[in-house]
Amino acid sequence: xxxxxxxxxxxxxxxxxxxxxxxxxxxxxxxxxxxxxxxxxxxxxxxxxxxxxxxxxxxxxxxxxxxxxxxxxxxxxxxxxxxxxxxxxxxxxxxxxxxxxxxxxxxxxxxxxxxxxxxxxxxxxxxxxxxxxxxxxxxxx
Amino acid sequence: xxxxxxxxxxxxxxxxxxxxxxxxxxxxxxxxxxxxxxxxxxxxxxxxxxxxxxxxxxxxxxxxxxxxxxxxxxxxxxxxxxxxxxxxxxxxxxxxxxxxxxxxxxxxxxxxxxxxxxxxxxxxxxxxxxxxxxxxxxxxxxxxxxxxxxxxxxxxxxxxxxxx
Numbered sequence: 001x002x003x004x005x006x007x008x009x010x011x012x013x014x015x016x017x018x019x020x021x022x023x024x025x026x027x028x029x030x031x032x033x034x035x036x037x038x039x040x041x042x043x044x045x046x047x048x049x050x051x052x053x054x055x056x057x058x059x060x061x062x063x064x065x066x067x068x069x070x071x072x073x074x075x076x077x078x079x080x081x082x083x084x085x086x087x088x089x090x091x092x093x094x095x096x097x098x099x100x101x102x103x104x105x106x107x108x109x110x111x112x113x114x115x116x117x118x119x120x121x122x123x124x125x126x127x128x129x130x131x132x133x134x135x136x137x138x139x140x141x
Numbered sequence: 142x143x144x145x146x147x148x149x150x151x152x153x154x155x156x157x158x159x160x161x162x163x164x165x166x167x168x169x170x171x172x173x174x175x176x177x178x179x180x181x182x183x184x185x186x187x188x189x190x191x192x193x194x195x196x197x198x199x200x201x202x203x204x205x206x207x208x209x210x211x212x213x214x215x216x217x218x219x220x221x222x223x224x225x226x227x228x229x230x231x232x233x234x235x236x237x238x239x240x241x242x243x244x245x246x247x248x249x250x251x252x253x254x255x256x257x258x259x260x261x262x263x264x265x266x267x268x269x270x271x272x273x274x275x276x277x278x279x280x281x282x283x284x285x286x287x288x289x290x291x292x293x294x295x296x297x298x299x300x301x302x303x304x305x
Contacts, residue, residue, distance in 0.1 A: 017196040018205035021172075042172040045215075046230075048291070049299040053169035054233040055214040059207020078198065081206050085237040093299045 009070045035064045037097045052092030057117055060099050061129035065113040068101035069133055084131035092126050095119050111135050156180050160219055170215050183224035183256040187216045188249045202246035209280055213268050217284040220254035221264035232290030239281045248272040264288055
């Protein structure tokens with residue numbers, strides 16, 4: 001078992017069956033988390049370009065947002081998603097994808113989180129997400 | 142109801158057959174086990190079978206939000222194509238998902254999508270996901286798609302080195 005709660009959360013991602021299905025890996029530096037989704041053929045949505053499926057890029061962003069929020073609120077439980085909006089900026093190439101999230105505000109019941117996914121250059125994101133989540137450890141809506 | 146013909150000279154003329162083929166050519170849709178079950182002009186119905194691999198919360202067995210994202214993105218895109226006289230490619234511009242409740246463990250996720258406006262450049266689609274009836278929704282989706290997204294882009298365009 002890892003030592004800090006942050007490390008435990010990062011390790012928890014790798015125990016989520018769906019995160020394993022996507023092949024998502026977590027890297028934690030201090031309290032900043034980067035999620036890595038190595039390219040794999042089953043992630044493709046457009047085989048002609050070829051391009052990653054927008055859904056898996058959205059899924060990566062959502063898992064990143066959930067995990068960063070769990071870390072920021074010092075919770076070992078994953079929050080519940082209320083809503084997410086994903087903007088697609090570039091098609092995802094058949095290479096590794098990275099994602100980071102920023103917790104904008106943790107309210108008493110709802111938290112606001114933004115996330116970005118990129119490939120070659122961080123300054124050229126392929127997709128961004130903003131979402132609202134139930135603050136961890138608050139009972140359901 | 143649909144005013145589409147119910148029998149076709151060739152199976153490849155059947156829109157449901159064409160959509161099945163589209164899904165089979167989409168590795169991620171195939172990996173999810175996604176199926177399209179019914180199609181009408183601008184409307185499609187589909188499902189993702191419950192599978193342990195797709196669980197997002199190991200404690201409850203609830204399917205991951207990302208599965209719903211991918212499923213509904215695909216189904217909405219399919220509805221946009223189903224609205225077209227001459228099908229072309231589409232690419233998601235944005236996708237907004239509101240979650241009403243977690244999906245029920247062990248149940249297939251069902252959804253229906255409707256392209257309520259097909260423009261020259263942009264298609265607008267709404268969808269709802271549920272596991273019993275649409276009036277007890279898991280999630281609602283609103284999405285916008287670029288129409289004819291591969292306009293000018295060649296096969297393998299993403300394999301070439303070029304500034305995006």
